Amino acid sequence: MSQNDSGSVGVSIRAVSKRYGRNLVLDDVSLDIQPGEFVSLLGPSGSGKTTLLGALGGFVMPSSGTVHIGDRDVTWMPPHKRDIGVVFQSYALFPHMSVGDNVAFPLRARRQPRSGWADKVKRALAMVELDGYQDRSIAQLSGGQRQRVALARAIVFEPRLILMDEPLSALDKQLRETMQIELRQLHKKLGATVIYVTHDQREALTMSDRIAILKDGRLVQVDAPRTLYDSPRDAFVASFIGDSTLLPVTRLDDHHVQLGSQRLACARAVPNEARLYLAVQTEKLLIDTGNQLDEAYNRLEARVREVVYQGDSLRLFLELGDGATVSLRQPGHHFGQQQIPPVGASLTVVLHSADTVVVSDLQKRTANAA
Amino acid sequence: MKETTLPNPGLQAMPKDNSARFQRREHHLMLALLMPALLIVTLLLIVPLGWMIAQSFQVDGSFSLEHYERVLTDGVYWRTFGLTFRISFIVTLAALLLGYPLAYAATVLPRRWSLMILALVIVPFWTSVLVRAYAWLILLQRSGVINQTLMGLGLTDAPLALVHNEFGTIVATVHILLPFMVLPLYATMQKIPRDLMLAGSSLGGSPMHIFWRVFFPLSLSGVLAGMTLVFVLCLGFYITPELMGGGRTVMASMLVSRNIQLYVEWGAASAVSVVLLLMVVTIFYLVSRLVSMERILGVK
Known part of the structure; x- marks a missing residue:
């Protein structure tokens, strides 16, 4: 050099x-x-x-x-x-x-x-x-x-x-x-x-x-x-960077995974490994307003478990059909707040296939201690 | 206590009243706790000190400055104070030259080594001064280990006079007072953040440059504290010079004891003591303007 x-x-x-x-x-x-x-x-x-x-x-x-x-x-x-x-x-x-x-x-x-x-x-x-x-x-x-x-x-x-x-x-x-x-x-x-x-x-x-x-x-x-941020190499990076939840998924093909009973499309190739996780960043999950008609959006049914006020934004804790919890960040402006259903209500959230990040398990390393 | 059951006015006045009473009680309690210590200090220090000062101004029961006149005009007294200061000065310098590297090593070496160094400094500290003085007497005498070694190596033909003189006094005193130099130095050096040395090094400072520009200046308050302690303690040293000096090295404290034991001159002895005390107080006062007293006494 x-x-x-x-x-x-x-x-x-x-x-x-x-x-x-x-x-x-x-x-x-x-x-x-x-x-x-x-x-x-x-x-x-x-x-x-x-x-x-x-x-x-x-x-x-x-x-x-x-x-x-x-x-x-x-x-x-x-x-x-x-x-x-x-x-x-x-x-x-x-x-x-x-x-x-x-x-x-x-x-x-x-x-x-x-x-x-x-x-x-x-x-x-x-x-x-x-x-x-x-x-x-x-x-x-x-x-x-x-x-x-x-x-x-x-x-x-x-x-x-x-x-x-x-x-x-x-x-x-x-x-x-x-x-x-x-x-x-x-x-x-x-x-x-x-x-x-x-x-x-x-x-x-x-x-x-x-x-x-x-x-x-x-x-x-x-x-x-x-x-x-967009393509974390493994689950460790995905969980360390950003504010994300990791959910176990199974691989269907190069561009699809199964989350519970749902089939999700991924824009990037799904790694060909046994243990896979979907990394959901809180800001990438959106409440369905009926405008996201694009085929590229994955749709998930969820129930509101808790709403936490954080000033600039509100954080929603959602329960997916199979009991997994994800969180979603909704901007604190008037329009954003209007979208939020009461606790206990069900709603549809969308995740663009480009934001659907699937990572492999934490990299297993050979023992670090000598 | 009846007022507390009364309506509003009494109730409102209550908290203030109570807290003042509580505070007063607290003060009385503190005073009571201090009493034993105060009593001891008063009886064993303040009273004798007052008596001593009174003695120094008396000849045959009436007020007189005669003792001070003699202390301040007689050449013997001047020479003794001069010698006391000179020995104290040499002892302080020697203790600094020996103590600084020791404290430095204890600071920078791994913990295991630094504990050993500190133990070697402190353990003799727990031994009686008398025992240590005799030990040096044995080592330094004409037929002692040191003289025999020197002669055995052919470095000297006749035994050197290492004891019963100023040299012997200084050697033993330095040894006895060394912990008073090392401990404040070590305490100060310990508080110098290691980061500063790393920073100095990363900024291009050679080890020597960092020592003289960063470490040494930051250790100066410890140097001053150690020097003050050793110097002041040395001014009043008695047993060691008495044993090691062979009667020829007369320091101020020995003048006091001789005035009492040989001449039964309590007034003269008191006057010498008062002068010595004033010198110590003056030194502490001057130094305290440079570095806080808590630091010198190791409180902080």
Whole structure:
């Protein structure tokens, strides 16, 4: 892998495993990341995503496999020689230094000429919209501002690769959403390669070019957000991404499955495997208004079991004929609310065949523990 | 209690009334609980201290500044205070030089090792000062293990004078006071987040750069706490210099005891004690302006 024009680098993780005693935390992970790409490592806690980031940053030595950044094999290189910017979950700002000194730290550590510091610090702070904060002390800053300082410190030396370990998890929801958009724009401006660890699927979907899903130390699926969401590779991905219910189904042919007594059409080919599930995302199930006449809609009879008011939307829990429960999200506007029948009433819901996602069982792996 | 059964006005006044009474009762209870401790402190500390201060201003039962005049003008006293400060200063520096790497190692090494280091520091702490002073006496004497080893290796022809002098005093005092340096240092270092080192490293800082720019500055409050404790404790050291100094290394506390035991001069002894006490209070006051007292005493 080589550098591209914007000065960012690709990353190549080749068959990396990490063992802590008898625990296999990373199991034969291989992943190629293009220069300038924004890739999220997404997974539940304990899936190995932070360990993988640690192997990239030099904080974790892999038990086997290699890590390449650009053309260099960095597997055994100490962190301070890797030339990557890291943003930590805790921000890890130096409490005894001013904002300016924090941001200048990488320049000082790299023995860059002192004359250039002021300019670079100023530019980095401007990037994160903290102009004029140089002389503040860290204790004076809010959580969001600390986050920005940590970011400025990680980009001030123009690293070609930036690693972020759940950098927004300590912020409140609103600020987090603003920062997601800002990070995304910053990534475009900088052109650097970004590898971003998160356990928040929405965050990963919002920001990433590609998402790598980890489970029990293994990569399950690496795809663009849309592909991942619409074509999850297995039941784990389907249940982890989005807000979905998994219902067991049986395969009829390449494009049809049986759910209870119902025959459902699927636009995408049904995997040819024994244990299959229908993954129903709450927003894809619609109440039949009589307008969805298209042949491509699957129709399901259901009974309303519960209606939960959630502000922007209402969530309906529905019981299908054979006792299975699915949920449906109805927008909270007037028209949407009008469609909702009383609890106990029966109704017809529709699911477009393109939204009828059938996945195979959780991938059975050979035993992970040694 | 009758009012409580009355209608509205009494009922409304009730809660306020009750809470005030409750608070008063709480205060009385607290005071009662504190009484034993207060009594002991008053009887065993405040009263003797007052008596001592009174003594220092008296000659033959009448008010006089004679003792202070002597303490402040007599060269012997000045030399003793000078020596006391010098020894305390050297002991503090030596304890810092020995204690910092120990505390650092205990902080960064895996738990198993750090527990061992702390145990090695603390266990001697539970041994009597007297026993430890004698142990050093045996090690350092003319025919002791250290001198014999040095001569055996041909490093020296005649035994070195390692004890019954200032050197011996300093060695034993450093050993005895080392825990007072290591523990506050360790407590402070423990609180420095590991993330900061990782961040420093990822941002391009070499291990040396990170130590001097990040770790060391953040450990300074512990350094100050440890130095203050060791210095102040050393100012009042008595048994160790008495045993190790061979009568030649006279520290301030020994001046007090000699005034009483040899000359039966309670007034003079009190004056020396008051001067020493004032010095300690001054040092604590100055340091407390830099770092909080709770930190020095290990409360926080």
